Amino acid sequence: METRPYVPWDLMNSFMIDVFKKYGVPEEDAAICADVLLESDRRGIESHGCNRFKPIYLDRIDNGTLLPVTKMDIVKETPTTVVMDANNGMGMVASYHMMKKLIEKAKTYGMAGGAIYNSTHYGIAGYWTTMAEKEGMIGISGTNARPSVAPTFGVEPMMGTNPLTFTMPTDEEFPFNFDCATSIVQNGKIEFYEREGKPTPAGLVVTKDGGTMTDSGAILREMRAGNCALLSIGGLGEETGGYKGYGFTTIVEILSAALAGGPFMKELSGKNPDGTNKMYRLGHFFFVINPEFFMGLDTFKKTAGGILRGLRESEKAPGAERIYTAGEKEWLAWQERKDKGVPVGDSIQKELVELREKFGLDYKFPFEA
Amino acid sequence: METRPYVPWDLMNSFMIDVFKKYGVPEEDAAICADVLLESDRRGIESHGCNRFKPIYLDRIDNGTLLPVTKMDIVKETPTTVVMDANNGMGMVASYHMMKKLIEKAKTYGMAGGAIYNSTHYGIAGYWTTMAEKEGMIGISGTNARPSVAPTFGVEPMMGTNPLTFTMPTDEEFPFNFDCATSIVQNGKIEFYEREGKPTPAGLVVTKDGGTMTDSGAILREMRAGNCALLSIGGLGEETGGYKGYGFTTIVEILSAALAGGPFMKELSGKNPDGTNKMYRLGHFFFVINPEFFMGLDTFKKTAGGILRGLRESEKAPGAERIYTAGEKEWLAWQERKDKGVPVGDSIQKELVELREKFGLDYKFPFEA
Numbered sequence: 019m020e021t022r023p024y025v026p027w028d029l030m031n032s033f034m035i036d037v038f039k040k041y042g043v044p045e046e047d048a049a050i051c052a053d054v055l056l057e058s059d060r061r062g063i064e065s066h067g068c069n070r071f072k073p074i075y076l077d078r079i080d081n082g083t084l085l086p087v088t089k090m091d092i093v094k095e096t097p098t099t100v101v102m103d104a105n106n107g108m109g110m111v112a113s114y115h116m117m118k119k120l121i122e123k124a125k126t127y128g129m130a131g132g133a134i135y136n137s138t139h140y141g142i143a144g145y146w147t148t149m150a151e152k153e154g155m156i157g158i159s160g161t162n163a164r165p166s167v168a169p170t171f172g173v174e175p176m177m178g179t180n181p182l183t184f185t186m187p188t189d190e191e192f193p194f195n196f197d198c199a200t201s202i203v204q205n206g207k208i209e210f211y212e213r214e215g216k217p218t219p220a221g222l223v224v225t226k227d228g229g230t231m232t233d234s235g236a237i238l239r240e241m242r243a244g245n246c247a248l249l250s251i252g253g254l255g256e257e258t259g260g261y262k263g264y265g266f267t268t269i270v271e272i273l274s275a276a277l278a279g280g281p282f283m284k285e286l287s288g289k290n291p292d293g294t295n296k297m298y299r300l301g302h303f304f305f306v307i308n309p310e311f312f313m314g315l316d317t318f319k320k321t322a323g324g325i326l327r328g329l330r331e332s333e334k335a336p337g338a339e340r341i342y343t344a345g346e347k348e349w350l351a352w353q354e355r356k357d358k359g360v361p362v363g364d365s366i367q368k369e370l371v372e373l374r375e376k377f378g379l380d381y382k383f384p385f386e387a
Numbered sequence: 388m389e390t391r392p393y394v395p396w397d398l399m400n401s402f403m404i405d406v407f408k409k410y411g412v413p414e415e416d417a418a419i420c421a422d423v424l425l426e427s428d429r430r431g432i433e434s435h436g437c438n439r440f441k442p443i444y445l446d447r448i449d450n451g452t453l454l455p456v457t458k459m460d461i462v463k464e465t466p467t468t469v470v471m472d473a474n475n476g477m478g479m480v481a482s483y484h485m486m487k488k489l490i491e492k493a494k495t496y497g498m499a500g501g502a503i504y505n506s507t508h509y510g511i512a513g514y515w516t517t518m519a520e521k522e523g524m525i526g527i528s529g530t531n532a533r534p535s536v537a538p539t540f541g542v543e544p545m546m547g548t549n550p551l552t553f554t555m556p557t558d559e560e561f562p563f564n565f566d567c568a569t570s571i572v573q574n575g576k577i578e579f580y581e582r583e584g585k586p587t588p589a590g591l592v593v594t595k596d597g598g599t600m601t602d603s604g605a606i607l608r609e610m611r612a613g614n615c616a617l618l619s620i621g622g623l624g625e626e627t628g629g630y631k632g633y634g635f636t637t638i639v640e641i642l643s644a645a646l647a648g649g650p651f652m653k654e655l656s657g658k659n660p661d662g663t664n665k666m667y668r669l670g671h672f673f674f675v676i677n678p679e680f681f682m683g684l685d686t687f688k689k690t691a692g693g694i695l696r697g698l699r700e701s702e703k704a705p706g707a708e709r710i711y712t713a714g715e716k717e718w719l720a721w722q723e724r725k726d727k728g729v730p731v732g733d734s735i736q737k738e739l740v741e742l743r744e745k746f747g748l749d750y751k752f753p754f755e756a
Contacts, residue, residue, distance in 0.1 A: 093682075094680075094681065094682065096497055096680045097496065097497075098467070098496055098497045098498045098680065099497050099498070099680040099681055101681050101682055127466065127467055127496065127498075128465055128466075128467045128468050128500070129467045129468065129496075129498035129499065129500055129674075130498065131497070131498055131676055131680075131681070133681055133682075156642075168701070169698045169701060169710050169712075170710070170711070171703055171704055171707035171709065171710045171711070172698070172701045172702060172703055172704060172707070172710050173702050173703070173704050174701040174702035176697065176698055176701050177698075184638050186638075186641055186642075186645070194637070194638075194641060196634040196635075196637070196638060198631055198634070200631075202621070202627055202628040202631075203628075219626055221627060222627075224704070226702075227705060228704045228705050228706075251620050251621045251627075251628040251631045251632055252571070252620045252621060252628075252632075253627060257588055258571055258590060258591075258620075258622060259571040259572075259620040259621075259632070261711070261713075262567055262569070262571075262620045262632075263620055263621075263628075263631075264713075265565040265567070265713045266565075266635070268563070268565070268694070268695075268698065268712065268713060269553050269555075269563075269565060271694050272555055272563060272690070272691045272694055273525075273555075275690050275694065276555070276678070276686070276687040276688075276690035276691045276694075277678065277681040277682065277687065278681065278682055279682040279683075279686040279687075279690055280690075282690065282693065282694050282697075283694060283697050283698075284697070305498075305674075305676075307500055307674075309645070309646065311463075311465045311467065311468040311500075312463065312468055312470050312500070312502055312646040312647065313462075313463065313470055313502075313646065313647055313648040314648075317645070317648040318645040318646065318648075319645075321641070321644050321645035321648055321649075321651065322641045322645045324651065325637070325640050325641055325644065325645075325651050325652060326637075328545065328651075328652050328653070329538045329541070329545055329546075329637065329652075332537070332538060332541045332543040332545050333541060333542050333543035333595075334540055334541055334542070335540055335541060335542050335593070335597045336596060336597050337597075338540035338541070340540065341538050341539070341540045341541050342539070342540070342630070343538075343637065344630075344633075344634045344637060
């Protein structure tokens with residue numbers, strides 16, 4: 019049961035655009051960024067939504083690690099591929115223009131691939147793959163990130179939480195949308211636990227001695243200090259498939275850096291050895307596949323939908339009420355929220371009011387009633 | 388310490404080709420199939436090597452569910468894509484010719500994708516992705532399979548063990564090669580445990596009541612009867628990321644069927660409702676990405692190698708001797724075996740001798756000395 023107050027989508031969108039503009043982001047770019055962040059809230063993925071507006075975007079513009087104006091250099095382009103230098107601008111803006119290009123290429127050639135380097139946090143990977151899906155295509159994307167994840171048999175945070183995301187068209191009301199970190203949880207989820215004052219479940223983090231920890235604030239601090247690390251899907255060791263999750267995390271680390279020749283792992287820490295900030299220089303990759311160049315979109319949608327319906331209708335474990343498919347919970351979140359708006363907890367309310375006061379903006383939020 | 392006798396690679400290869408020919412497989416196709424199976428043994432992946440020669444290939448030719456002559460129909464072809472009907476012939480032969488086509492397309496267009504339907508077991512997915520890697524490209528492949536894996540919150544075997552395989556060039560002696568099922572283990576591993584008389588570790592299988600089982604022979608029997616199911620990476624429920632492994636398994640199920648419009652899940656059981664055999668009608672997918680259409684192969688290799696070296700050199704857990712990267716154990720297995728041959732246990736020895744006698748072939752195996 020939701021107890022937090024809601025802010026209407028239009029109000030929040032306008033406010034975020036106005037604030038981004040005050041931070042020097044051009045209006046058209048601000049609209050892209052606000053939409054990406056709010057799409058995360060629309061899907062119920064609160065770890066990547068308006069909770070990150072200030073700390074991950076505005077504060078980084080303030081501290082100089084994120085440039086509000088995004089200079090995009092196309093360093094290589096072929097009929098099916100694009101490599102872009104985002105020059106440490108808004109990763110969401112660069113990714114938007116990349117996907118626009120790739121979708122056009124895939125309309126003509128059936129397949130397209132892109133790599134961005136010198137970028138910054140690009141929001142939910144599923145936003146980009148959904149751009150392809152809305153055009154009747156398969157979207158695949160991933161990104162590297164600050165080092166947080168240890169390899170199998172390791173304890174040192176080396177790789178990002180590295181999502182490997184696929185969105186695919188179906189004949190249902192919502193697509194197949196698999197959008198998540200290849201670690202068991204990602205930093206955003208732990209940030210969310212911390213904001214809500216909740217512990218992190220045991221077994222998701224490995225400490226130097228091979229043990230685990232659950233204090234969410236301590237995990238975030240110790241991870242930055244290199245004293246603990248997240249684990250990939252499958253967990254510790256090899257017996258329960260930990261090396262498989264580790265493999266997926268590595269695939270994303272490679273594709274995010276190697277196609278464009280960008281930096282990787284410890285180079286993405288955002289910190290100099292003396293503790294001062296430096297540019298994150300993240301890398302992202304994108305692939306678009308057009309089913310019309312195989313047996314057609316209708317065939318693809320019908321087959322995909324048939325698989326997903328079959329899974330949902332299969333026999334449930336004792337006590338389980340429902341079997342979900344990827345993207346279904348996000349769609350259910352939107353059904354619940356679309357007429358109400360985005361729910362905001364105390365800490366976000368405080369940030370919104372402070373931003374309004376700082377810039378003297380003319381907004382009144384429902385939670386102030 | 389290996390205690391089984393070795394059979395030299397050349398001897399085993401010739402023998403397998405001769406036996407395949409006796410089963411009606413054309414010589415050129417027999418050479419492809421023998422090489423795929425032995426490549427699995429070269430990599431130490433004994434679940435998919437010569438242990439499957441008789442039960443998964445020869446016995447299925449005998450029972451009519453695998454046709455020894457592979458009629459390949461190209462039902463659609465564009466500059467970047469191919470859809471092929473394998474007409475229930477040898478999946479390895481169809482996949483070989485598919486990859487040859489896709490590699491040529493990716494040389495010209497940078498990206499290529501293919502889908503095969505009405506196929507049969509295609510061996511290790513990593514064979515196909517390595518074909519791309521040997522040409523300096525990224526190979527991606529997956530396949531569906533008999534229903535074995537339950538969705539999160541489910542208990543019914545619905546999906547195949549569905550590998551999602553990536554092989555990528557590096558500047559090292561061996562590539563990055565991530566080749567494994569998206570379930571915690573696959574059927575071949577349980578078949579291997581059974582042949583060796585070993586139990587399956589707990590927690591890899593879910594029973595109807597939500598519990599687990601470890602008797603390898605019983606798991607194989609009960610799975611066919613639909614009374615237990617394998618679990619995807621991440622295991623039971625959602626807290627340790629089980630829905631993530633389930634998502635990857637579903638991605639492979641969709642791509643394997645939907646691009647070509649082929650059958651899926653329960654349709655792939657190989658059994659009619661009355662228990663008689665029917666064609667498996669498997670589907671596979673393949674993508675090839677050419678780094679020369681991004682920032683070049685040398686850049687790709689150097690970056691990928693740098694990531695893998697960094698991972699291996701990172702801090703190890705107390706008691707851990709070594710951190711591996713995907714493909715490294717396979718390369719180490721080859722170093723150990725390349726001058727010795729393929730190790731064969733009692734049950735394979737027996738099969739080899741029986742096949743020789745059946746066809747009156749002129750071979751003498753070292754284990755008979």
